[in-house]
Amino acid sequence: MRLTKYSHACIRIEDGDRVLVIDPGVFSEAEALDGATAVLISHEHEDHVDVDKIAAARAVDPGLGVFAYPSLALTLKATAVQPGETFSADGFQVTAVGGEHAEIIDGLPGCPNLGYLVEGVYHPGDALFVPEEPVETLLVPASGPWLKLREAIEFVRAIRPARTFPIHDVNLSALGLANFDGWLEDEPATTYARIALGGSVELG
Template structure:
């Protein structure tokens, strides 16, 4: 499986001729959905879902599938794709990928902002993407896409999450809000934790790809 990190919170997974895209929001590249067979969306915030882009992608590919929660699905009623609602505990197959759903809520951002639904996806028992939460799925996670910067988190929580899940590999996501100085700090934290856990933990640059076992 090929994993490509895109800007901020978007990731592409490719296996053979199949393309799965996770959280193609408004910060990600316009090309993020090119050739996509299926899209997974964790929650309704604009940096994770862009309905206009999904509408264009569905017009280009009438067989496009979108898997998400109730809150996001309500925003996609005019998107001409197969939109399917899933919840914690669900499992499904799409475009040759096997997916399991974990989690229910977005992390708390602010005491005056209501908590929304957020689901995480485990793809092919290999890649876990938690969305905007520190969801621990309670199963083995070979590759973790770990949030490293957000208004709802601090670095201490990121490290605690890496130590709870203990993946063989962890790559930074949700990192589009930081400048070059913040990137160096994140790189340093991930390097330290990588050494501690004897694992591959690092930040991929936008457009950078890795091949997973």
């Protein structure tokens, strides 16, 4: 199984002819959806879902499966999934977890958020929900108005995945990326590495 990192929060998982894309937002490259056979959307913010990109992918493949929480699924004409639900996305076994976006301040943004556990790979969207299921590969958010570095480190420590790769990082400068990497590389709870933009890793 191959995992490819695109800009910000978008990742692509390939296994043979199956291609699953998570959170193709406005900052991610259009080619992330090339040949996609299923798409998971964590929440409604445009850095996680680009409606035009989804429409373009559906124009190529009208049968493309798109999955999101119920209110967003209604808007996108997608398949609705609930927290705690396990389902098949073109043969990938997926469990939706969490349910709420991390708070910035005063209860805002106050929208739903689903994290997705895909055969051991965990993409939390904009939240730091710790699932009950074991996580082999954690995609840890690196930056955001709702996130502190300490919280990211504590998230990794709570999950203790075999490997960790950063996502949600478009707001960080080169110095900010290096600072985040330096802290996470010192964490004994996991093996940490940054995937270069457009680069891939093979997962066992």
